[in-house]
Amino acid sequence: MIPPGADTVLVRYGDIGVKSTKVQRDMEDSLETNLRAMLDSRAVPSEIDWRWSRPRIRTAEVDAAAAVACDTFGIVSASPAVSVEPTMAAICRALSETAGALGVEGPFAVSARRAGEREAHPFTSEDIEREGGQAIWDALSDPAVDLDDPSRTFYVECRSDEAFVFVEKRTGPGGLPLGSQRPLVALLSGGIDSPVAAWELMKRGAPVIPLYFDFEAYGGVDHVARAVESARTLAGYAPNHTRDLRIAPAGAAAARFVEGIGPTRMLSLRRFMLRVGERLARETGAVGIVTGEAIGQKSSQTSANLAVTDAVAELPVHRPLLTRDKQEIIARAREIGTYEDSTVEAGCNRIAPEYPETNASLEAVEAAEPDLDALVEESFAGIDRVGL
């Protein structure tokens, strides 16, 4: 719901606000840079005006700008607003026009916040709520007030230089600005889970370097295309950070594992992927790896098997979906727009053995495993980049 004449999007952040002054300032800089890049990449003409820890986006396209803000990591909520002079008359006029244009089904309430120097305004926030409420009452044909359970709340934010009227707070992702953490390599399969896992780490500020393994003869027909689409959707949240997908050839490794390893095959495959991921991390300055694994979701993801998988890695392996149920992951994938890219089961179905081990020991895996070094080097050397 957009007030008539809306010209500004008010933006709020959460976790950034509890940091020390210096960290907060650095994060605000990153947030502004990222927001600018997001607005530019989605072609929303706008200016960002940063005052009192509260970014304001000035634009004629408030709906589009609010949608962009709500896709920007670090932002908790955004409100399309109309800006007016910080006087009672101007505020009441804006409230009256907003109520007249949008109408109200059921009772309404006014919630006002007056900030800035006391002497800047000869009125309090309670005054705004009372007089503004009267202005709305007069503008409606069948008005009713319910401060505890309104069907619409009219918000007023009054600062010393400007006041804003708005009626909604759209929810953003929250988290921290992208780039406030060191990057991670994201193993991106094009399935449902791994794009969600990568997004969760991006939300906490870590840019990702997406890496897809092409199993060639063992992969599905459109696996590469789906991985590219998932990576492209993720890159849409990170236009100034993620610009390409790395594709590592993995057909030779898959063939070796299929021919030579029985029940522990998938664990060696995961260990191979982690090793290539680590090679890429070291080359790109990334400090860890992200996967979409969740405890017990597949035979390779039992608590015992994850321990064996991790034993091959020196860098930390982040699994933000570790404790999530599939339905929760699907809901998130729909929210962030990666579900459509990944609706066909991807990954390792053609490689999996008939009777996979669910409780492997490191000794058993290592005994069955060929020397990974050469396979890792070959795959790493063949990595290709696809622009997103």
Ligand SMILES: Nc1ncnc2c1ncn2[C@@H]1O[C@H](COP(=O)(O)OP(=O)(O)OP(=O)(O)O)[C@@H](O)[C@H]1O
């Ligand atoms: N082809 C691949 N390229 C890159 N990473 C992969 C690939 N296959 C699997 N992975 C990584 O290993 C994790 C576990 O593999 P699994 O077989 O469960 O994946 P999937 O079901 O194919 O895809 P997803 O986990 O994304 O739904 C994935 O979440 C992903 O991080």
